[in-house]
Amino acid sequence: MKSLAIGILASVLMLMGWSTTLIAQEQSDELHRFYEEKPALVVGIIVDQMRPDYIDRYWDMLSDDGFRRLVGEGFTFTHAKFDYMPTATGAGHAGVYAGTTPSEHGAIGNSWFVRELGRGMNVIEVPGYEGVGSAPGYDGSKGPGNLLTTTFGDELRLHTNKRSKVVSMSRKDRGAIIPAGHLGDAYWYEASTGNFVTSTFYHDELPEWVASFNSRNLAQFYLSEPWETLHPIENYTASIADDNPYERRYVEEVPPVFPHNLPVLVEEYGLDPGLLSYTAFSDELLLEFALAAIEGESLGVRDVTDILAISFSALDGVGHMFGPASVEVQDTFLRLDLLIARLLTHLDEHAGEGNYLLFLTSDHGAPHVPEYLTDLGIPGGYVDLDEEEKAVRAFMTETWGEDFLLAISNFQLYFDHAAIDRAGLEHAAVEVKTTRFLLTRNGVAGALPANVLAFNEFTRGIRGWVQYGYHQKRSGDVMFWLEPHTNRGTRYQGTDHNAPWVYDTHAPMHWYGWTVQAGRSSLPVFISDIASTVANFLGSPLPSGNTGNPMNRYMK
Numbered sequence: 098m099k100s101l102a103i104g105i106l107a108s109v110l111m112l113m114g115w116s117t118t119l120i121a122q123e124q125s126d127e128l129h130r131f132y133e134e135k136p137a138l139v140v141g142i143i144v145d146q147m148r149p150d151y152i153d154r155y156w157d158m159l160s161d162d163g164f165r166r167l168v169g170e171g172f173t174f175t176h177a178k179f180d181y182m183p184t185a186t187g188a189g190h191a192g193v194y195a196g197t198t199p200s201e202h203g204a205i206g207n208s209w210f211v212r213e214l215g216r217g218m219n220v221i222e223v224p225g226y227e228g229v230g231s232a233p234g235y236d237g238s239k240g241p242g243n244l245l246t247t248t249f250g251d252e253l254r255l256h257t258n259k260r261s262k263v264v265s266m267s268r269k270d271r272g273a274i275i276p277a278g279h280l281g282d283a284y285w286y287e288a289s290t291g292n293f294v295t296s297t298f299y300h301d302e303l304p305e306w307v308a309s310f311n312s313r314n315l316a317q318f319y320l321s322e323p324w325e326t327l328h329p330i331e332n333y334t335a336s337i338a339d340d341n342p343y344e345r346r347y348v349e350e351v352p353p354v355f356p357h358n359l360p361v362l363v364e365e366y367g368l369d370p371g372l373l374s375y376t377a378f379s380d381e382l383l384l385e386f387a388l389a390a391i392e393g394e395s396l397g398v399r400d401v402t403d404i405l406a407i408s409f410s411a412l413d414g415v416g417h418m419f420g421p422a423s424v425e426v427q428d429t430f431l432r433l434d435l436l437i438a439r440l441l442t443h444l445d446e447h448a449g450e451g452n453y454l455l456f457l458t459s460d461h462g463a464p465h466v467p468e469y470l471t472d473l474g475i476p477g478g479y480v481d482l483d484e485e486e487k488a489v490r491a492f493m494t495e496t497w498g499e500d501f502l503l504a505i506s507n508f509q510l511y512f513d514h515a516a517i518d519r520a521g522l523e524h525a526a527v528e529v530k531t532t533r534f535l536l537t538r539n540g541v542a543g544a545l546p547a548n549v550l551a552f553n554e555f556t557r558g559i560r561g562w563v564q565y566g567y568h569q570k571r572s573g574d575v576m577f578w579l580e581p582h583t584n585r586g587t588r589y590q591g592t593d594h595n596a597p598w599v600y601d602t603h604a605p606m607h608w609y610g611w612t613v614q615a616g617r618s619s620l621p622v623f624i625s626d627i628a629s630t631v632a633n634f635l636g637s638p639l640p641s642g643n644t645g646n647p648m649n650r651y652m653k
């Protein structure tokens with residue numbers, strides 16, 4: 098009996114051992130598979146100025162195959178944030194692709210004052226190149242040179258010995274150039290001609306597929322019909338009345354209501370193809386270009402992972418004009434939803450369903466039009482930065498007998514350091530006194546002097562967001578931010594962004610395809626977490642300045 102029991106026990110143990118070996122083998126195979134199987138394509142989508150609440154707000158009118166598909170079959174993070182200011186396109190695109198904040202990647206805004214040049218400089222302005230495919234006289238010397246760190250695309254290119262392609266596109270030059278990183282290709286829309294162009298940083302001439310796309314003259318096509326709502330306008334109950342006092346106008350004489358007669362605006366009022374940027378149709382044009390790029394570059398069907406970066410800007414153009422509560426923004430979003438559906442269907446057919454990894458986020462949000470909010474009793478307003486500049490200059494002259502202000506740029510005051518030295522003043526004293534003065538101004542919520550940011554570390558809240566937006570060499574001497582629901586400028590219509598407040602810092606965050614499971618999480622994540630997440634999916638190196646943390650562990 099005893100020996101039988103021992104015999105059974107021995108066989109059970111043997112079987113257990115055998116099955117443990119089997120499990121270990123399976124786990125090992127699974128881990129090996131990670132190194133052997135990669136997605137054919139990574140598709141990065143940035144929707145410029147997209148607030149995450151648009152999906153909920155317009156849910157009833159969304160199609161089944163666009164945003165609803167991303168939400169139903171993909172993974173959604175409901176608490177994704179930008180953790181810096183200014184929340185602008187340049188900084189936003191860099192944050193997504195470089196996996197860090199302006200304090201490290203150096204793209205501290207769309208443009209900023211450069212002391213050595215004595216003027217403002219655009220984030221994509223680099224000397225020594227020319228426009229390719231652009232109109233004569235167009236300043237085409239553009240490239241990623243002001244981005245100080247690498248992107249996940251750069252690292253993938255280095256990792257695969259440049260076999261992987263990175264192809265990036267946008268209506269905006271910066272929306273295309275920054276995601277392309279230092280080693281990718283970028284194409285952007287040239288408003289004066291309606292063509293997609295590049296610079297000699299990338300190519301000496303346009304690839305055949307780009308030239309042939311341009312010859313289709315699609316910009317002219319989209320401007321040849323009035324912009325009507327996709328559905329009967331009475332169904333747009335998620336938006337305020339189409340005729341309202343909070344919207345900007347294409348031209349002063351024409352009320353901002355549907356249908357927007359685009360051909361009349363072009364022919365009678367002389368608006369150029371740049372008008373397209375302020376309609377829903379610039380996204381349609383961009384989608385067509387993206388589909389042409391997939392074909393033209395054979396993306397997603399090669400033996401190595403490629404990256405397709407698409408930055409849709411229509412919502413930003415339309416949002417600035419009409420504000421988040423407008424019928425125009427709703428219609429632009431509903432049309433974008435159909436474009437996302439078309440893109441997913443195309444990728445299914447081309448790269449194969451489950452073979453591509455896709456993320457969708459934004460570069461910043463937007464507040465409701467301040468005057469709309471103040472009419473409802475919510476505090477807010479406008480600050481004319483030209484008036485602030487005059488006030489700061491007057492304060493300096495009165496206090497020190499001299500005006501040290503070089504410029505106000507990017508919500509930062511830049512001082513003339515040499516002049517402060519000549520006057521025998523302490524830099525910190527000038528910073529602190531000017532900060533105190535700024536805090537007496539209406540509409541200014543807070544300010545921090547550079548010496549405080551350079552030698553302290555704020556890690557959360559608005560002071561933290563200012564810290565992460567502060568670059569020791571590129572930023573100014575005093576950073577400031579405006580009260581909630583307060584936009585810069587004197588225009589009492591349309592909206593803006595750049596603030597550290599939640600309406601500008603709360604972002605959509607959707608992952609879809611490849612090994613992503615359907616799900617939803619309210620765990621806090623940051624935009625700078627995207628790059629390391631992609632790198633984790635691909636097993637490729639992290640961008641050089643990466644400070645974000647991968648989200649992969651939440652998407653199981």
Ligand SMILES: [Zn+2]
Nearest residue numbers: 146413417594
């Ligand atoms: Zn904008």
